Amino acid sequence: CGVDATASHRELLRSSKPSLYTNVDCTALVAAVVSRQVSVVRLLLQSGGPTDIKVSLGAWSWDTTTGEEFRVGAGLAEPYAISWCAVEYFEDSGAILRMLLQHLPLETPHYGRTLLHHAVLCGSTGAVKVLLSCGANVECPVKTMKTEFRPIHMATRLGLSATLQSLIDSGCDLNSKTDSGDTALMICAKYKHEECLRVLTGAGADFGLVNISGQSASSIAGSNQWSRGFQQAVLDAIKVGRIPKSSNVSVLSPLMIVAETGDVEALKAVIGSGQFNLDHQNENGFSAVMVAALKGHVEAFRLLVYAGADVKLLNKSGETAITLSELNQNRDLFEKVMLELALEKGNRNAGGFYALHCAARYGDLDAVTLLTRRGYDVNVPDGDGYTPL
Incomplete structure (x- = not known):
């Protein structure tokens, strides 16, 4: 045409x-x-x-x-x-x-x-x-x-x-950096993009990296008043089986994050993964069980001590998980956890916790009987000089 x-x-x-x-x-x-x-x-x-x-x-x-x-x-x-x-x-x-x-x-x-x-x-x-x-x-x-x-x-x-x-x-590089050294995770923290953070976490992006200013994704989230959203995205990923990767647990430790939040489901997943040292201590000497005790998270504390976390470790202020738990209003609940541990597993070396004294204070005759049969000395004083009697 x-x-x-x-x-x-x-x-x-x-x-x-x-x-x-x-x-x-x-x-x-x-x-x-x-x-x-x-x-x-x-x-x-x-x-x-x-x-x-x-x-x-x-x-x-x-x-x-x-x-x-x-x-x-x-x-x-x-x-x-x-x-x-x-x-x-x-x-x-x-x-x-x-x-x-x-x-x-x-x-x-x-x-x-x-x-x-x-x-x-x-x-x-x-x-x-x-x-x-x-x-x-x-x-x-x-x-x-x-x-x-x-x-x-x-x-x-x-x-x-x-x-x-x-x-x-x-197949893009999850950890590639911009001219300022920022990774995609750091950019998520800067712009508060929670769903993108979940995607990157699930894909295996590294939380242990820092930019040229020495900032990590976690520290950027903190300075940006977005710690809660950041933590929630990490917890959500953990709960669906995506344990965050960190090449440097001193920069970010998934174990410390879940201990701080007290999320029991996420903590079970992290402990169950077997990827983390339960007794790792941060720059201030705090371990995960210390953080749980300090924050008052009784069930998280229970999970950690039953998994074998060491309550005798000292932080840089000379505090242990036991002394930190005593600062809480619910200190008696922490004591009961430690008493249950002693009764079930015969744990006699929980520095700062005196199982027989605790049982006597609660008037728990069955516990006192069991502990004395196991050889607990009724004449040994606690840190304040008191014996069980």
Whole structure:
């Protein structure tokens, strides 16, 4: 019929996401991409029309010096290739983007970024999956005069947990660092993205790393008033069998986190994993059982002592788990735990705890009888000089 498929005409282009309602001069191919018309795009590409065209339909711009991004509104960004248009106006099946990538290069940069970076920025998990399946470099960095970061850092910063999972599934480095040494976990803590933190924890990201300022994900969460959300995300991961990894328990110990929160279910999982030394002491000399005693977590304390945690250890202030438990209003509950332990397991070497004295104080005749039969001396004084009598 003689229609020129490459001709440019004034068209009314409309889109709900991103929002677009404007008249522009464009080719039929551009209009079909924006309108997400798969069959029309296929027909136009088969006709052999040019694909090396630039369009000004983007909603995002960015500073090539700082890497900072700006949402300028659809149609106001710098002109880009039509494949970039297919990313921003992504059609759910991905067919349009795949067809265009058969005619256009995958990794050609646009102001220092690739199609994958743009798909992440646009929040299009579908486009990310298509690009990765077509061979996009999951580790390709954005480099500017002041910054350097990768797709995983972008997805985490923007709180895109589904996109983050797609990048992880494609084998990205979970512990890669930005120019400032931040990992994706640290970025989660900075921006308080709990779901992304769960995804990274489950995937095995390292909690034991620090950035060039010496900050860890945990310390960043603390300085950002997000300790509770951070802890909850870690606990949630533990409860579904994903024990957090830490190459340096002095930076972060999952055992210490669960002891501090007193979450019994999570503590059972951590102890049961067999991955952690129950008697590890932090920089202040506190062990997990000391933390549980200090916080008043009786059931967590019970789990730890029955698992073999040493209550005789001293922190840097000379305190033990027993002396710390005595500071609590529910000190009698801690005493009962230790008494039960002595009765069940015959534990006679719990520094600072005197089982026979405790049984006598409670008037527990059966316990006194059992302990004396086991050889407990009724004349031995406790720390205050009192004997059981």
